[in-house]
Amino acid sequence: LGRTYPREICSISRALEVVGERWTLLILRDAVTGITRYEDFRASLGIATNILSARLSLLCEEGVMERDGDGGYALTEKGKAIGPTLFALMKWGDRFYPTEHGAPRRTLHRDCGGEVEQLHRCVACGAEVDLGSLEVPLITAFAGARDD
Amino acid sequence: LGRTYPREICSISRALEVVGERWTLLILRDAVTGITRYEDFRASLGIATNILSARLSLLCEEGVMERDGDGGYALTEKGKAIGPTLFALMKWGDRFYPTEHGAPRRTLHRDCGGEVEQLHRCVACGAEVDLGSLEVPLITAFAGARDD
Numbered sequence: 084l085g086r087t088y089p090r091e092i093c094s095i096s097r098a099l100e101v102v103g104e105r106w107t108l109l110i111l112r113d114a115v116t117g118i119t120r121y122e123d124f125r126a127s128l129g130i131a132t133n134i135l136s137a138r139l140s141l142l143c144e145e146g147v148m149e150r151d152g153d154g155g156y157a158l159t160e161k162g163k164a165i166g167p168t169l170f171a172l173m174k175w176g177d178r179f180y181p182t183e184h185g186a187p188r189r190t191l192h193r194d195c196g197g198e199v200e201q202l203h204r205c206v207a208c209g210a211e212v213d214l215g216s217l218e219v220p221l222i223t224a225f226a227g228a229r230d231d
Numbered sequence: 232l233g234r235t236y237p238r239e240i241c242s243i244s245r246a247l248e249v250v251g252e253r254w255t256l257l258i259l260r261d262a263v264t265g266i267t268r269y270e271d272f273r274a275s276l277g278i279a280t281n282i283l284s285a286r287l288s289l290l291c292e293e294g295v296m297e298r299d300g301d302g303g304y305a306l307t308e309k310g311k312a313i314g315p316t317l318f319a320l321m322k323w324g325d326r327f328y329p330t331e332h333g334a335p336r337r338t339l340h341r342d343c344g345g346e347v348e349q350l351h352r353c354v355a356c357g358a359e360v361d362l363g364s365l366e367v368p369l370i371t372a373f374a375g376a377r378d379d
Contacts, residue, residue: 092335094324095260095317101328102320105251112243116367161327166362167349168323169243171315172250176242179309180249184372187240191366197355199365201315207345214314217347218339219264224332 092225101145102165106130107138108172111158111165114148119155170201240373249293250313254278255286256320259306259313262296267303318349 102108106128113127125135139156142148147165151157170190177186190199203212250256254276261275273283287304290296295313299305318338325334338347351360 092330093260094321094328094334094336096257096324097328098320098324099256102323103253103256105253108247108251109244112241163363164323164326166365167319167351168316170351170362170365171319172246173242175250175312175316176244176246178312180242180245182240182372184370186242186370187373188242188367188369191368192353192356192358192360193364193366194358195353195356197353199351199353199360201349201351203315203318203347203349205340205343205345205347208340208343210340210342212340212347214318215311216341217314217318218341219336220339221336222332222334224330225335 092221098168101141101147102168104138104141106134107142108165108169110135110138110142111147111162112169114156114158114162115166115169119151119153119157121155124156167201174201240369246316249289249295250316252286252289254282255290256313256317258283258286258290259295259310260317262304262306262310263314263317267299267301267305269303272304315349322349 102111109128110124113124118124118127121135121139124139125132128135139148142162143150143156145161146159147162148156149159173188173190181187191197192199203214203217204210205212250259257276258272261272266272266275269283269287272287273280276283287296290310291298291304293309294307295310296304297307321336321338325336329335339345340347351362351365352358353360
C-alpha cells in the first residue's frame with residue numbers, strides 16, 4: 084500500500100497520510116509527554132530502530148517534529164496541534180477498552196485540578212453540539228466533485 | 232508487526248489496536264457519512280477486497296460496526312463514538328494540509344447552520360483549557376508502574 088489515498092477531497096485522508104502510519108501517533112503521544120531522545124522513544128515503544136528512524140524522519144520532513152539541537156526531537160506547533168486527536172483517542176480507549184482499574188490516566192486542568200472534557204460547540208448559537216447534529220458539506224469549489 | 236502494543240498502560244495504544252490499522256479510520260469516516268454497503272466502501276476507498284473484508288470483520292468483532300440486516304454494515308454506538316477523533320483529524324488536516332481552495336468541507340450545526348468547533352473545558356472551573364495546560368497523571372493503581 085502506498086502512503087497516499089488518491090482522489091480524496093478529504094482532510095482526514097490527508098492527515099492520515101502523515102500521522103496514519105503505525106506507531107506514528109504513539110511517537111507523538113510520547114513526545115507530548117516530554118520524551119525527546121531517540122533512545123527513549125525506542126525504549127518506550129519497543130519498536131525496531133529502522134521503523135522508528137523512518138517515522139521520525141517523516142515527521143521532521145512534514146514539520147510535525149524538529150531536531151531540538153540537543154540530539155533529540157521536539158514537537159513543532161503543528162505537532163502540538165495533534166493534541167485533540169490524541170485526547171479523543173484516549174477517551175475512546177478509556178471508555179471502551181479500560182483496564183481492570185478503569186481508565187489508566189486522568190485528564191486534569193493544571194490550574195485547578197478539575198477533569199477536562201472534550202466537546203463540540205456551535206460558534207454561532209453557542210450550543211453544545213452532539214456530532215449526530217453535524218453537517219459536513221463540501222465547499223462550493225468542490226460541489227459536484229466526486230468525494231473520493 | 233503484531234497488532235498489539237504490549238506492556239502499555241495507555242488508552243491511546245488500546246484504541247489504536249482497533250482503529251489504528253491503515254484504512255480503518257477512513258472506513259469509519261465513510262460509515263459516518265452514511266455508507267453501509269460493502270461495494271460502496273470499496274468504490275469510495277479503492278482498496279483491495281481482502282483488506283476491506285479484514286477491516287470490516289475486525290470492526291464487527293470489536294463491536295464498532297455491526298451487520299445491518301440488509302447486507303450492509305452500520306456503526307454501533309461504540310463506532311459513532313469515534314466521531315471526535317475523526318473531527319480532530321479533519322481539523323488538523325484542514326489547517327495543515329488544505330486544498331488549493333482551503334478546507335474542503337465545513338462542519339456546521341444542523342440546527343442553526345453555524346460553524347462547529349472542538350474544544351476542551353474544565354468541568355470544575357468551567358474554563359476553556361488549552362491542551363498545554365493538561366496534566367495526565369496515572370491513576371493510583373498504576374502509580375509506580377512503568378508506563379510502557
